[in-house]
Amino acid sequence: MSMTSLAGIPAQQLAAAADDNMAVHASWAQERLPGAHVVRGADLVLVDSGLPCDTFNFVLRARLDAATAQARVEQAIDHFRRTRRPFSWWVGPADEPENLGELLRTAGLEPAESEVGMAADLHALHADREAPRGLAIARVRTAAQLQDFARLLAANWTPPDPDVVRFYEMATPALLSDDAPLWLYVGYVGDTPVATSELAVGGGVAGLYNISTAPAHRRQGIGRALTLRPLLDARDAGLRLAILQASADGLGLYSQIGFVATGQITEYKPPGEAAP
Structure with missing residues (x-):
């Protein structure tokens, strides 16, 4: 089955919808917790649950301008350095810029694991x-x-x-x-x-x-x-x-x-x- 056969939605549009969906999964409950810090910006989503547990602390759905991406990456990472809480940064096909993984490595992060994004009608x-x-x-x-x-x-x-x-x-x-x-x-x-x-x-x-x-x-x-x-x-x-x-x-x-x-x-x- 080709990607375009999924209700006629192009691959990039579906990847963006998947990012938006994960943002709901990763932030909706956290936004309602005392002591949590959630930023749902146009350029990224940052979720700090207030707990010392990277299961609930994320950065995701990055839509960064290439000219300022490295500085924005450092800013987001610095939030978790200051709070001393673990976190994960998730990178998928719709994230920007295309070299985001390289920017994260430059900022000191390491790839932990990879999964396969999937979709179904x-x-x-x-x-x-x-x-x-x-x-x-x-x-x-x-x-x-x-x-x-x-x-x-x-x-x-x-x-x-x-x-x-x-x-x-x-x-x-x-x-x-x-x-x-x-x-x-x-x-x-x-x-x-x-x-x-x-x-x-x-x-x-x-x-x-x-x-x-x-x-x-x-x-x-x-x-x-x-x-x-x-x-x-x-x-x-x-x-x-x-x-x-x-x-x-x-x-x-x-x-x-x-x-x-x-x-x-x-x-x-x-x-x-x-x-x-």
């Missing part, structure tokens, strides 16, 4: 398989469900990251509001929470994030089910396109569902933080 999903028996998927509506979501995500670190749990505790009122553009999901087997996913509505597209399955429940189709449920909800809500960032482990699954690659997205970090 929600009306062409391959969603014919039934969910695994015994799996119930709930869209998060209560504080208890949100706590389950947070604890599952925190368990992706060893030991579990308490700042992840803290973030969702602080963001609970915002995330449970009716107008939240972040739709969170938890998969349960019996009473046990086993998987998560998030759908962000922004940039005219649906963005998938935080797809995670507890190790003991992997390779059972649960991750696929937690991927499809938000996509089908987004389609029912009238959205046409979905985007995501895929690690090497997820490429096969997302391709089976109907996603196609749209470009590479690279995460940059300060030295030391970029180490695996």
